[in-house]
Amino acid sequence: MPGVDPWVLREALRRSAPTLVFYLVLLALYLAMPQYSQFIAMILFYAILGQAFNIFMGMTGYVDFGYVAFLASGAYAFSLAAIALSEAGVTGWIFIPVGLAFAAIVAATLASIVGAIALRLRGAYFAIATIGVNEGLRYFVEGANLLGGSIGLYIVKNLKALVGKEGYQLAATLLADLLMFLLAAVTVLVTGIILSSRLGYALQAIREDEDAARALGINVTKYKVTAFIISGMLGGMLGALNWALKGGVVEPAHVFMIHYTVEAIVIVMLGGAGTLLGPVFGAMTYIGLNYVSNVYIAPILESMGIKATGLHLIILAPILLAIIIAAPNGIVGLLKERIKNPRIRSFIT
Amino acid sequence: MEELLRVEGLESGYGEMQVLWGVSLKVQRGSLVVILGPNGAGKTTTLRSIMGIIRPWRGSITFDGEDVTKLPPHKKVPRGLVLVPEGRHLFPDLTVEENLLMGAYTRVGKEDLSDTLELVYSLFPRLKERRSQKAGTMSGGEQQMLAIGRALMAKPKLLMLDEPSQGLAPKIVGDILETLVRLREEQGLTILLVEQNIAQSLKIADYAYVLEQGRVVLEGTSSELLEKEDLVKAYLGI
Numbered sequence: 001m002p003g004v005d006p007w008v009l010r011e012a013l014r015r016s017a018p019t020l021v022f023y024l025v026l027l028a029l030y031l032a033m034p035q036y037s038q039f040i041a042m043i044l045f046y047a048i049l050g051q052a053f054n055i056f057m058g059m060t061g062y063v064d065f066g067y068v069a070f071l072a073s074g075a076y077a078f079s080l081a082a083i084a085l086s087e088a089g090v091t092g093w094i095f096i097p098v099g100l101a102f103a104a105i106v107a108a109t110l111a112s113i114v115g116a117i118a119l120r121l122r123g124a125y126f127a128i129a130t131i132g133v134n135e136g137l138r139y140f141v142e143g144a145n146l147l148g149g150s151i152g153l154y155i156v157k158n159l160k161a162l163v164g165k166e167g168y169q170l171a172a173t174l175l176a177d178l179l180m181f182l183l184a185a186v187t188v189l190v191t192g193i194i195l196s197s198r199l200g201y202a203l204q205a206i207r208e209d210e211d212a213a214r215a216l217g218i219n220v221t222k223y224k225v226t227a228f229i230i231s232g233m234l235g236g237m238l239g240a241l242n243w244a245l246k247g248g249v250v251e252p253a254h255v256f257m258i259h260y261t262v263e264a265i266v267i268v269m270l271g272g273a274g275t276l277l278g279p280v281f282g283a284m285t286y287i288g289l290n291y292v293s294n295v296y297i298a299p300i301l302e303s304m305g306i307k308a309t310g311l312h313l314i315i316l317a318p319i320l321l322a323i324i325i326a327a328p329n330g331i332v333g334l335l336k337e338r339i340k341n342p343r344i345r346s347f348i349t
Numbered sequence: 350m351e352e353l354l355r356v357e358g359l360e361s362g363y364g365e366m367q368v369l370w371g372v373s374l375k376v377q378r379g380s381l382v383v384i385l386g387p388n389g390a391g392k393t394t395t396l397r398s399i400m401g402i403i404r405p406w407r408g409s410i411t412f413d414g415e416d417v418t419k420l421p422p423h424k425k426v427p428r429g430l431v432l433v434p435e436g437r438h439l440f441p442d443l444t445v446e447e448n449l450l451m452g453a454y455t456r457v458g459k460e461d462l463s464d465t466l467e468l469v470y471s472l473f474p475r476l477k478e479r480r481s482q483k484a485g486t487m488s489g490g491e492q493q494m495l496a497i498g499r500a501l502m503a504k505p506k507l508l509m510l511d512e513p514s515q516g517l518a519p520k521i522v523g524d525i526l527e528t529l530v531r532l533r534e535e536q537g538l539t540i541l542l543v544e545q546n547i548a549q550s551l552k553i554a555d556y557a558y559v560l561e562q563g564r565v566v567l568e569g570t571s572s573e574l575l576e577k578e579d580l581v582k583a584y585l586g587i
Binding site: 198201202205208209211212214215216217218219220 | 400402421422423425426427431432433434438439440441442443451452454455499500503
């Protein structure tokens, strides 16, 4: 088992440390500048999304186009737990650990079912199959009128019943964000442990050449499914915190939106697949560019008479393309190439 | 001599398409056996089925006295059945030494890992010279040596090689085949080789099988087949 070997733990900490420091800085900024707290929380959401997605896509090279289904299943599971507890007359904060555990279990179950079937496919076939899972689940929930059907689940009143009005105010703001920081740290440490253990080496071998990995005696299916489940579980908890606890609403049209999966891919590719700092850099770059193109560049074009909805995306796309062409291994890959000083280099993980 | 590998009535293929129609072959411990055949005869499919990369449909595979027909590759490698796949399949961005260490992935504990590494380096001094070079930057012949070295890191009892001469200059092919002879003589390794290069591989092999359209159409000791070279050539279509 990974994690038993003290060397693996030390190595995992060494690799995780720079990224953890980044999250600490982000946390300090969050606490120090309340006016920007929601902007920072958005970066945090995308950083965790990238980080959790990276565990599977970055390490194995498989693109799961249905990844957002794990976030959705976690959000639904958390909501169901909150509803069940409040209806049973339970009060207090216990719903958070219970809800998160249930979210993790449901997402892991979904991941093991989807993984056991879809991971027999390779490349584009896997990607197509996973889109099908995501869209299929969404239309199943809507069509069969399950879990609130197309309206979804509104759990604000349940949350208020659980912890009171003021408790809910705290839960949906500061507490949800702090828990997200905690989840970010956990995701980074899990990634660090995987990268430092036999599992990580096996996954990278699979990413480089699956046939070679097989010929070397690596149980490729087992490792792929393991990474898929871990990645899905963390995604489930992210969906639970960000949508169910923080948002109080789980709408199928929103939580199954393929947009989030595509953004996760962009963030991982932008930052550097299979690295620890990559998703953080990717999320900051992506959100930053999105903001700049939306708030600064789009108005200039509009003042010149060019008006269109989603104009900023037309500006964003070529910038992203340029970055990917200039840094095909992502920002972290570029830094690794450029920085020769071995001391500084050892921090770029 | 005792039998290390016995394949009986092996049938296999891809999807609906059957490629092997009952292949039977034997490999004695310490021998060097070659499988010859034209393109599409099922040579690679035979090795991939023995290895378990594709699942055999029918027939049996016995290795070292144990029925391994249904075992997946990751359970065969620790038992000493190792394949050097066609086209080498190295990790191009890893260094030579990292590639070699990946070959020892299934070996639990590090007991004599460095001994095996030294053995590979003594067999292929070129790999030692280039131990920290990226595998993808080496010449074809060096890459093939690395692919063989990586397979040796798993401590095979039977080493299977799929067309190691593919795409290499004739002189390098000679070097590679010469290494196989040395491995067999100095290390007592048993080797099952798939080749298109008839003359050179019959020279080093003890026994040969000729496959055509998924069946063994001719077999015999190398000297027998060399005498029937015309027949072999007719089967191979050259």
